[in-house]
Amino acid sequence: METSPSSGSDEKDPCRAPLLERRRQLTDELASSPYDLILFLERAVVYSNLAYPDLAAGDAYRALLLTDEVRDEGFEYHDQAREALDKYASEPCPEVLRHGSLADVDAAPDVDMVDGHSVDGPHPRQQLATLASVRCFQVLSLSLLLCGCLKTALSFCERGLAVVPTNTELNEIKTYIEQVARRKLRKGPEESIDRQDLPDRGVVRREIYPWNTYEPDRFSEESLSFLNQRLTTMAPKCEVRVSSLPVLLEGESETDGYEVIPTCDQLGLFAKEDIAPGEVVLKEYSLLTANNRLKESTCDACGTELPPLSSNSQAVSCPECYDTVFCDEFCYSQAEKQYHPAICEKEVDSIAKDPDSKDIDQSLYLLLLSRLLAMSTHQDIHPLEVEEVKYIWGDFVPTEQNDIDLSVNAGPPPEWTLPFSFKYNIETPLHLLEKMDIDIYDTLDRHDLWVFNTAYSKFRGTASARKNPRDGRPDVAAVHPFWCLANHDCDPNVTWEWGGRMLLSARETRVVGKGPGGIKAGEEILNHYCDVDLPVQKRREWAQGSLGGWCMCKRCRDEAAYLSNGENR
Ligand SMILES: C[S@@+](CC[C@H](N)C(=O)[O-])C[C@H]1O[C@@H](n2cnc3c(N)ncnc32)[C@H](O)[C@@H]1O
Numbered sequence: 001m002e003t004s005p006s007s008g009s010d011e012k013d014p015c016r017a018p019l020l021e022r023r024r025q026l027t028d029e030l031a032s033s034p035y036d037l038i039l040f041l042e043r044a045v046v047y048s049n050l051a052y053p054d055l056a057a058g059d060a061y062r063a064l065l066l067t068d069e070v071r072d073e074g075f076e077y078h079d080q081a082r083e084a085l086d087k088y089a090s091e092p093c094p095e096v097l098r099h100g101s102l103a104d105v106d107a108a109p110d111v112d113m114v115d116g117h118s119v120d121g122p123h124p125r126q127q128l129a130t131l132a133s134v135r136c137f138q139v140l141s142l143s144l145l146l147c148g149c150l151k152t153a154l155s156f157c158e159r160g161l162a163v164v165p166t167n168t169e170l171n172e173i174k175t176y177i178e179q180v181a182r183r184k185l186r187k188g189p190e191e192s193i194d195r196q197d198l199p200d201r202g203v204v205r206r207e208i209y210p211w212n213t214y215e216p217d218r219f220s221e222e223s224l225s226f227l228n229q230r231l232t233t234m235a236p237k238c239e240v241r242v243s244s245l246p247v248l249l250e251g252e253s254e255t256d257g258y259e260v261i262p263t264c265d266q267l268g269l270f271a272k273e274d275i276a277p278g279e280v281v282l283k284e285y286s287l288l289t290a291n292n293r294l295k296e297s298t299c300d301a302c303g304t305e306l307p308p309l310s311s312n313s314q315a316v317s318c319p320e321c322y323d324t325v326f327c328d329e330f331c332y333s334q335a336e337k338q339y340h341p342a343i344c345e346k347e348v349d350s351i352a353k354d355p356d357s358k359d360i361d362q363s364l365y366l367l368l369l370s371r372l373l374a375m376s377t378h379q380d381i382h383p384l385e386v387e388e389v390k391y392i393w394g395d396f397v398p399t400e401q402n403d404i405d406l407s408v409n410a411g412p413p414p415e416w417t418l419p420f421s422f423k424y425n426i427e428t429p430l431h432l433l434e435k436m437d438i439d440i441y442d443t444l445d446r447h448d449l450w451v452f453n454t455a456y457s458k459f460r461g462t463a464s465a466r467k468n469p470r471d472g473r474p475d476v477a478a479v480h481p482f483w484c485l486a487n488h489d490c491d492p493n494v495t496w497e498w499g500g501r502m503l504l505s506a507r508e509t510r511v512v513g514k515g516p517g518g519i520k521a522g523e524e525i526l527n528h529y530c531d532v533d534l535p536v537q538k539r540r541e542w543a544q545g546s547l548g549g550w551c552m553c554k555r556c557r558d559e560a561a562y563l564s565n566g567e568n569r
Helices: 008-012 016-032 037-049 053-071 078-089 100-107 124-147 150-163 168-185 221-234 329-338 357-379 422-435 449-462 536-546 554-568
Strands: 202-204 238-246 263-271 280-285 289-291 418-420 464-467 474-478 494-499 501-506
Touching (some): 016 037, 037 053, 037 078, 037 124, 053 078, 053 124, 053 422, 053 449, 078 124, 100 124, 124 202, 150 168, 221 280, 289 357, 329 357, 357 474, 418 449, 422 449
Antiparallel strands (some): 202 418, 238 263, 280 501, 289 474, 464 474, 494 501
């Protein structure tokens, strides 16, 4: 059973509380009736009303898959989906299907159904499945349009129109999609639009969802002592503490020359003892890694480049699925312990591999999600409870700041920040789970879309990637949950290197003033996420895209204030 933590935004907006309660009820009902497509559709509508169009699309897609299950006897969950729908067949049409001109569907001719499955007669169940599929197409196309995924929105809209060409809502949605496409592509009303040019990536809310009970209080004694206990072997001279960080600004500001600037509390890594120049600060092993090459030459577990095969190579192949190679016995045993049995011989190897160059980043994040799902499945815990992700901060924005204000005095809409696409957030993760022989309906608690989105938020702020030296394309990525606790500074006191283990070492010399390196007890470990040789403007542009705002570290502020004083002289 889900509990709903109270959310500040509910008090501000009384309409949200009943919707959140309805969402909770429907989620509980789905836990006991997981193949009920009507419940999924109802929850999709609640998500739409709560302004989570991505989550609405996720539920409508599961409902659509279930309509296929109902229709096709050969499908795996046919019996369960049919039985769940039969509950509604003898009753008046469920409320969620009585929408606008949806009743047209009853009159539709012996419909040649979605995905080419034909209806085997006018059985009420089949009619209901047809009606439900059209409702799914409506919710999917409108929600994906709102998420900025126009190409996929249009394709679902057209699939719906193929079933009921005169449906008013679908025709309206098609017009909206075309209007938005014209605006985005700067096309006049008479100019034709090439479907291939339609944008298919958007942004959605990045937040700790009001019902997410998995996020720990990262500042509590309990969390800090857990993290510090783990840190003793990796970084014996460091500790995790609360750190006061500059608030990232949206752009240039007058505050560069100020002594005091706004700050916020986050976590950071601090030296407990003096650390000498060149000394290793942290050495971390993580197998939350990803590789997007189909024929990879890296260890499946730690991502290290494998040495050429030779008689003294220590590389080990899994004896069951021979293609999976590990750099040595240690990595193989760790993989066996933490994730590999969940995907061994499961044909997941080719998913998201060798992507188009425009999809490289999304494919790497998807492969990290895939590893996380294998870890949680093998360890039999919720994905957000996996130690490697549990304590990561996902740069979440407060729920109330993400909310859409529908009042007449509303300001501009909020800027959502989590990159989203139908393919990488909804379709492929579900496909991957199916390949892992996981029932995507019966495990909703662990594999709901909001769980994937939360994991993506965490990966996006913390994963490091490595470029392939042969063509410069990023092809390996990893999340090192302790390394990523060290905050960024453009005058870092450490350097980092990832090759099987993530290594942080104290710098021999500092960037600013070329002063001596080394870190004194009590000082914060200052990492660098960008190339610190870039000029201040470029570093700040990088921070805007990567940290989510203008870098306000001392070096950036000093350099920017110096430049602007020069201009004013
Ligand atoms: C890899 S995490 C660092 C650890 C993080 N502070 C925590 O509490 O887990 C990166 C996030 O920390 C924050 N951060 C790191 N360096 C920063 C800096 N120099 N100024 C402001 N925020 C910073 C940003 O929110 C960034 O997205």
